[in-house]
Amino acid sequence: MRRNKITILLIEEDPENANLYKKFLKRGEMSGEVTHASSLEEALPLLSQHTFKLIISALFLSDCSGLETFHRLRKAAPDTPIVILTRPIDEELALKTVSQGAQDYLPKSEITAQSLNRVSRSAIERHTLRESLKALTFTDELTKLYNRRGFIALTKQHIDLALRQxxxxxxxxxxxxxxxxxxxxxxxxxGDKALVKTAESLNKNFRISDIISRIGGDEFAVIAINVPHQKGHLLKNHLLEIVKEWNATKEQPWQLSLSIGTAYFDPSQPTTIEKLMKLADQEMYADKKIHHEK
Known part of the structure; x- marks a missing residue:
């Protein structure tokens, strides 16, 4: 069975070294599809136009050197693992890149087909594992929605974006x-089924681009992106309609009932996520009180 080739960006200014490393990566266990750049100026446009599984880069290039090379690559491709190639005298500097986010480093004097393929493979596998663990820490296991940690982190990012835009x-x-x-x-x-059905109703009502989360035992939160202030009530009413239609099927011996509170983030009068949640919480409990009085 033919394996999918792993796309690699190799940044090395010495043409002899570059050809040798490409040969190692193409014929070794990586079976890599290697794109070569001889400088950072050549590499950065490639990173903006293509997605690579791995970046292998010398630390000292004609147009950039040392930690700055790593930092600029990391900024251009924050989700791509990086392996640093170093001169023997630069091992301490290479260790600093690893402490700041590089997956690994390899002294050029120790590069063989076996060592380059081994380090490259390990870098990709560690990165993949780290990303999967990150997904677990941001995801509610039962509903597959974001958990509270994911909700807070993503909402803070979105507040910055909302202010800029x-x-x-x-x-x-x-x-x-x-x-x-x-x-x-x-x-x-x-009870778990009721939570999952609530999550399904939220996914049906809101968009993939919205931030849909389970933030506590029976509590959910949603950031509805780019919805005009005056249209928030339409989303609330539509969600209640979805729940009403599901309850009418009598699929389960219990019925869903939701209390909903809303708050609007106005970029001209910015506030914190904590204050926004407090406002929505007050409205939600007022809504819950109405349900109890019925």
């Missing part, structure tokens, strides 16, 4: 009513 957004806090009653009456497995 001058676009507001809506925050929805959503509480699944009567979860304790479902657990006590029908068992925790049914």
């Amino acid at each position: 001058k676009h507001g957004f809506h925050l929805f806090l959503i509480d699944l009513d009567h979860l304790k009653g479902i657990n006590d009456t029908f068992g925790h497995l049914e």
